[in-house]
Amino acid sequence: MRGYIQSWSLQEVSVLVNYVITVDVGTTTTKAILFDEEGNVVRTSTCENNISRPETNAAEHYPEELWRNVVKCVKSATRGVGSKVTGLCLSTYMHGLMAMDNRGKVVLNVMTHLDLRAAGMEKLLRDKEREIYERTGCPPIFVYPLIKMLWLRHRRRDLLNRIRYYMFLKDYLIMRLIGKPYVDYGIASGTQLFNINDLKWDDLALEIAEVEEEQLAVPVEGAKELDTIRDHVAKEMGLEKGVILVPGTFDGAAQSIGLAAFETRLALNLGSTAVLRALTKEPILDQDPRMRIFAYYAADGHWAVGGALNNGGSLLRWLRDTIARVEEAVSKMTGESAYDYMMKMASKVPPGSDGLLFFPFLAGERFPFRDPHARGTIIGLKYSHSRHHIFRAALEGIGYLLRVIKEALEENGIKVEEIACGGGGARSKLWLRIISDILKAPLIKCSIDEEASNLGLFCILLRVLDGSRSLKAIARGLCRDLHRIAPCKESSAIYEHYYRIFVKIYEDLRSAFTFMAKQQL
Structure with a gap:
């Protein structure tokens, strides 16, 4: 409407x-x-x-x-x-x-x-x-x-x-x-x-x-x-x-502030796209010639440093509308969300999706691989796989790309101890579990995850109205953690193996993506 x-x-x-x-x-x-x-x-x-x-x-x-x-x-x-x-x-x-x-x-x-x-x-x-x-x-x-x-x-x-x-x-x-x-x-x-x-x-x-x-x-x-x-x-x-006007900042920086993602605590937004950010006291650039991270100003002397994927929750929406028609029909009969049912089915598949890899490039990619020609690709499909394997492999594919961004941040001196999550995708405990295991980092579910950007703006306003407290102190006092998802060592070991394969196969696929673009496919 x-x-x-x-x-x-x-x-x-x-x-x-x-x-x-x-x-x-x-x-x-x-x-x-x-x-x-x-x-x-x-x-x-x-x-x-x-x-x-x-x-x-x-x-x-x-x-x-x-x-x-x-x-x-x-x-x-x-x-x-x-x-x-x-x-x-x-x-x-x-x-x-x-x-x-x-x-x-x-x-x-x-x-x-x-x-x-x-x-x-x-x-x-x-x-x-x-x-x-x-x-x-x-x-x-x-x-x-x-x-x-x-x-x-x-x-x-x-x-x-x-x-x-x-x-x-x-x-x-x-x-x-x-x-x-x-x-x-x-x-x-x-x-x-x-x-x-x-x-x-x-x-x-x-x-x-x-x-x-x-x-x-x-x-x-x-x-x-x-x-x-x-x-x-x-x-x-x-x-x-x-009424006073405080200009604020961009939505992603506001979300990071609202999630109190300062110092070694990063922010992960699982919205239509997926973004991993750190708030730092100075702009940090990638020393690697690939320029895998951005450095934007946040507010009050803080910088938002990280990387953004073109494909996040939008990939799940595509799966729901194309492959998950049965799950969508069941959801209409039971009243259960189609996404929840998809997650339930994906949870029955073991970590690594029995060797199925999903490269989630349905809209090309900007970070960590700057590749506008990249295409969505499934590798390793066998008769033993079901659409539920595809659901889980897609969730894992997003996790692997976030791992590349995390490693780029760490290579440039940013330490990661925990990651606070926001956006609609943070509702899925399974997705958070998968990402935690792939990143080998605890994920934090916050009480106001989907309103984190507005809470970050409130923190900025309060900083202006009450200059005695720092922005970090204000945010930490307001952001309440609900629960913490720690990585599972056994699952992390499995994902470590598949992550290395994922990155290697992507490098091999780049020439194929370029060739397809030249053929206007």
């Missing part, structure tokens, strides 16, 4: 206490959560973000629609206590690019990170890709706004004369809130245009994009009070005058 809003309360609201509101604008939903002063979730409101596909490989958001969703969600989440809301903090997804003309009219909708039209343009940076990586923390991948700008210059020159300003969604929303465009360091650091060493727009990247600094928003620290929300906007949202 288009534009739906869901809202629910977890505890009684009171007009005797103050509240803050956090807003997370994701690819598919906008979520606003009202917190009380103690960090308790009071009310949640979500709204669907519709993706437009006006041409092949396009995946756009209409900026005005996203803005309306922000207004609706805030108004719904704060109803009845709008006068007691003191602050708002915001996160959005990364790598979006939009453009406006000199009158402030949108001439390019938000090209999201799902937009594939710029694929291949990253090759234009081949001679400078290491230098750009060391300056911006962004490996040579086509999802970044710099590459999208090159695509516009080479494929959509009809738009260039109309473009006066480039934006990355967060700055557009901030402009609507306070009247001026600013972008936090976190979002800026995911554009491939931002210098991570001096926290300014990078001269070389701007030169490559043929963009002037005046065409971009002013970068600011996301963990500081920026301004107050304009009076008429506050009224539209059901708030009073004087």
Whole structure:
């Protein structure tokens, strides 16, 4: 249903206490959560973000629609206590690019990170890709706004004369809130245009994009009070005058903060994609020429370092809709989730899936193997295997790729003692068990895993409002661990064997993937 809003309360609201509101604008939903002063979730409101596909490989958001969703969600989440809301903090997804003309009219909708039209343009940076990586923390991948700008210059020159300003969604929303465009360091650091060493727009990247600094928003620290929300906007949202705006950060960094993933505790997001991140006190780059990890600014002097898979929960959705039709039918009869039934069947298969390997590259891959030509591949299929082996092998395939990212982080000096999990995939105890055994690291299930991004925004707000406590201390005081999954030595030994085989076979498959791409298959 288009534009739906869901809202629910977890505890009684009171007009005797103050509240803050956090807003997370994701690819598919906008979520606003009202917190009380103690960090308790009071009310949640979500709204669907519709993706437009006006041409092949396009995946756009209409900026005005996203803005309306922000207004609706805030108004719904704060109803009845709008006068007691003191602050708002915001996160959005990364790598979006939009453009406006000199009158402030949108001439390019938000090209999201799902937009594939710029694929291949990253090759234009081949001679400078290491230098750009060391300056911006962004490996040579086509999802970044710099590459999208090159695509516009080479494929959509009809738009260039109309473009006066480039934006990355967060700055557009901030402009609507306070009247001026600013972008936090976190979002800026995911554009491939931002210098991570001096926290300014990078001269070389701007030169490559043929963009002037005046065409971009002013970068600011996301963990500081920026301004107050304009009076008429506050009224539209059901708030009073004087609500402060804290810019926040990008959604992934907010999630890592909400999961208290500091120092040797990492964060794992099992959403549509899968992402493994560490929060560090400085940007850490991969010394390996493969540039297997990113380094983005998080907030308050912390950096988010890690790698993101193209394929995560989206792979399970594909399995459900194609191979698991029987499980889906059973789930409709029993009321049990199709995913839960798939997990139940996968749990009957032993670790290693009896020699079946699933390379989960249905959407190519960006980390840890930068391979847009990679294809989903099943190796080792025999008559003795069932679709349940395929279910488990797919879960294990994601785990093997996360292991490659973990090893890349460790090779660059990041110690991993435990991993806190968030996202919808964290509901599956089996998947967490498999990943723990493959990574040989304890996995932590947290009480607020699916709202971790909003909790991270609350932590940033509290850091601004109460400067006496560090961001790390605030997050650790609010994130409550539910249970810990320790790796099983026997299963880890089995997975160690198959992991080495998985990596070796992938290297052998690369030439086949490239050949298929040349044949336009």
